[in-house]
Amino acid sequence: MGAATFTLTEQSKAENAVIAQGLKRQDANLLDELIVRYQHRLLRYLLYLTGNREVAEDLFQETWMRVLLRGAQYNGNARFDTWLFTIARNLLIDLRRKRTMASLDEMCESTEDERPFEVASDAPNPFDHYKTQEDGQRVTEALLTLDPLHREVLVLRFHEDLALDEIAAVTRAPLSTVKSRLYRGLAALKPRIAAVSEAPLTGGKAATLSRHSLRESRRGAV
Template sequence: MITDKQLIEGCRSGRREMLGLLVDRYKDDLYRFCRHLTLNAQDAEDLFQEVWVRVIRKLEKYDCERSFKAWLFQVTVNLHRDRYRRWKKLQHRFLGEASFQADFLNIRDSSPLTEEALLRNERNAELEQGLRALSKRYLAPLVLYYYNEFSYEEIAEMLGIPVGTVKSRLNQGKKLLQTSMQHVKEEA
């Protein structure tokens, strides 16, 4: 199996097929992470594309001693943070204090609707609604830790915060998510 380092060196030397292999290796994990960050399929696709454009531009500066996946996700977090700040400024300028409600894509499972599938779909919908209610400061650490299985140290490096803050935000995020999901259940 070709290592990330070999793929990156191939990309740096202009071999396009190596870039294709690199994208293929991380596309599912990266898209899933973008989807969790944005909670919107179209925004996730836009962010996904923007990340790869940035990665290609900055690949010469990448330090091959670091984990490529951690670096890729750090680029994603930074781009998402920049996009979110720009969006908030525009929203505030044009809408004032009014909030903006996005239409979120319902994730559907194509398997037959058994009782188990219905319960799973209901839990997924509750989880997605709970995630939507979370502040970005808690959402990113939760997604990086539980869905992408990064360590506290890797998350701290990606987000540019101390390890203790990562632990605190994970703990607080879990509590907020549980509370949010409890409210969703009570409303149903």
């Protein structure tokens, strides 16, 4: 491990510890800082999961209320954003169950191949190719046609820069399943982009969400 990596890791651990201590004290100033820092990422994640701005905004508010009320449960061992996304995801699952809808895990109709899959490290993965070749709005529109589980993994990996083991923690799925979903999501994205590219862009869901590709849209607000 290089010195820079070691320093960054130690800095991250120290920051997590400060957040954990502040949440235990229910520090209002800290909560305000966290909301400012993570509000765009959290809302963006919920928009991609729900495809509905009104539902996403309701869950957004409820997530921060849960952080305030249950902040003492965060121990700092994981990144705060991983814990935050886990809360948001669990709230969505609870909402769907209350509405007698399937949970996220039940919304995947296809049988997943649980075999591990590793993206080659010495070559660009398919998503990198798409995001440099296609208009970002079309990428967003194509993403919204994917199976929710595959869409979620793509968003967490390429939009939020979570590591695969962190995605496994958020989704409570085995690492091999996360890798399978990532691979299948990338494989499904190309024909979906081709399909939406053949038709003119519409206002609908694509306009509701980001106008940039997953990686590029991180730079702007929702």
